[in-house]
Amino acid sequence: MEELRIGILGYGTVGRGVVTLLQEHGEAITHRSGVRLRLVRIATRTPSRDRGVDLGDVELTDDVRRVVDGDDIDVVVELIGGYDPAETLVRDALNNGKHVVTANKALIAEKGVGLLDIAAKNGLELAFEAAVAGAVPIVKAMKESLAADPVDRIYGILNGTCNYILTEMREKGLSFETVLADAQEKGFAEADPTFDVEGVDAAHKLAILAAIAFGTPPNFSGIHIEGINHISDIDIAWAMEMGYRIKLLAIAKRMEKGIELRVQPTLVPDSSMVASVEGVFNSVFVHSAYAGTTMYHGRGAGEKPTASAVVADLLEIARNKKVGAKGRVSGLSVLAENLKPLEVLDMAELEGEYYLRLAVVDRPGVLADVTTALARFDISVDAIMQKGRSQKDAVPLVIVTHKTTEKRLQDGLKAIEALESVRDKPRFIRIETGFA
Numbered sequence: 001m002e003e004l005r006i007g008i009l010g011y012g013t014v015g016r017g018v019v020t021l022l023q024e025h026g027e028a029i030t031h032r033s034g035v036r037l038r039l040v041r042i043a044t045r046t047p048s049r050d051r052g053v054d055l056g057d058v059e060l061t062d063d064v065r066r067v068v069d070g071d072d073i074d075v076v077v078e079l080i081g082g083y084d085p086a087e088t089l090v091r092d093a094l095n096n097g098k099h100v101v102t103a104n105k106a107l108i109a110e111k112g113v114g115l116l117d118i119a120a121k122n123g124l125e126l127a128f129e130a131a132v133a134g135a136v137p138i139v140k141a142m143k144e145s146l147a148a149d150p151v152d153r154i155y156g157i158l159n160g161t162c163n164y165i166l167t168e169m170r171e172k173g174l175s176f177e178t179v180l181a182d183a184q185e186k187g188f189a190e191a192d193p194t195f196d197v198e199g200v201d202a203a204h205k206l207a208i209l210a211a212i213a214f215g216t217p218p219n220f221s222g223i224h225i226e227g228i229n230h231i232s233d234i235d236i237a238w239a240m241e242m243g244y245r246i247k248l249l250a251i252a253k254r255m256e257k258g259i260e261l262r263v264q265p266t267l268v269p270d271s272s273m274v275a276s277v278e279g280v281f282n283s284v285f286v287h288s289a290y291a292g293t294t295m296y297h298g299r300g301a302g303e304k305p306t307a308s309a310v311v312a313d314l315l316e317i318a319r320n321k322k323v324g325a326k327g328r329v330s331g332l333s334v335l336a337e338n339l340k341p342l343e344v345l346d347m348a349e350l351e352g353e354y355y356l357r358l359a360v361v362d363r364p365g366v367l368a369d370v371t372t373a374l375a376r377f378d379i380s381v382d383a384i385m386q387k388g389r390s391q392k393d394a395v396p397l398v399i400v401t402h403k404t405t406e407k408r409l410q411d412g413l414k415a416i417e418a419l420e421s422v423r424d425k426p427r428f429i430r431i432e433t434g435f436a
């Protein structure tokens with residue numbers, strides 16, 4: 001029987017998932033393609049560590065070159081993550097004539113164009129379904145199922161760690177720091193959670209999705225990124241009281257003059273579908289001209305979900321091999337020569353409604369001072385709430401604005417901050433009400 005000979009780089013959680021999926025369901029997978037997926041070799045820095053898996057005749061090595069350069073390897077599965085050495089290894093594997101399957105979002109978002117180019121020139125696949133939202137089949141859905149339909153909007157929850165933290169903060173009334181520590185203990189957050197909580201991980205995924213949707217090279221550096229590390233349990237409680245939830249939303253929109261690309265904590269109505277995505281789950285909503293809104297939901301990380309996407313990519317390569325197909329679908333859906341850079345619209349000029357939280361001295365005239373400061377920048381108030389009474393301490397004042405640009409809002413907040421009756425730096429969070 002024909003075989004696809006596999007070498008894996010990195011034997012962590014996802015690597016183990018790939019091994020067990022191939023072991024447990026290898027026969028059924030072979031039935032789908034007529035090609036046997038044979039794991040030949042795994043390179044890891046820690047070959048002697050016990051992963052509780054019987055590898056049989058699969059070779060374990062600490063030499064990555066035995067995978068990247070090995071004559072007995074057809075496809076390299078890159079599960080190391082990060083930029084270096086992953087980029088070099090993937091490039092070398094492609095230059096050595098090997099297909100590559102990767103779960104590495106940073107690599108595709110930031111170096112993808114060059115690497116996909118090498119793959120295309122060599123008639124190879126560089127597949128990355130697992131890089132975006134783990135098991136959620138969004139890359140393939142956009143590259144194939146929605147390929148004919150102009151997409152104008154993608155939004156969703158692309159980071160399970162942040163969604164878990166925000167969900168726990170809301171449900172248990174706990175602070176960011178407390179929930180993060182608990183998430184780290186339970187394995188839902190990395191020891192160094194920076195990429196997740198600062199929004200970088202979601203932005204990598206958004207860059208990839210926007211590229212596929214809009215036929216443009218991934219533009220990670222063009223994304224406006226805000227994380228959840230400054231979100232306070234007080235804001236979550238206020239949001240709840242007003243009928244909202246706070247979510248870290250990744251949003252890409254095609255507008256007349258360019259594209260909007262942003263990852264930021266956002267108030268969404270309690271009744272919206274995106275608000276109901278809780279815990280570690282990911283959800284992507286795609287709006288296209290003919291299909292309308294379609295939704296893709298599932299587990300965005302973890303051993304088995306990520307392995308599911310990785311092995312599906314391997315199966316796709318096996319299917320191509322069986323029929324002698326090469327480069328049937330371009331890496332980013334649009335042919336490389338047709339990718340077109342698009343202008344990213346300046347966040348400062350984007351319009352939206354905002355939630356503001358101020359700490360003000362509780363005395364007559366303060367509300368008037370605040371709304372006058374906002375009015376100077378043409379910001380109109382939709383709702384205003386104040387709770388508690390205190391002659392000496394500051395009390396919270398929460399404002400919901402009508403539509404304004406972020407630039408005007410920032411100017412208005414500066415004017416508010418300068419008021420003698422205002423204590424602390426005002427907090428603000430964008431509100432999105434028009435989503436499913």
Ligand code: HSE
Nearest residue numbers: 158159160161300301
């Ligand atoms: N750490 C990511 C998440 C998964 O929490 O969604 C890998 O990108």
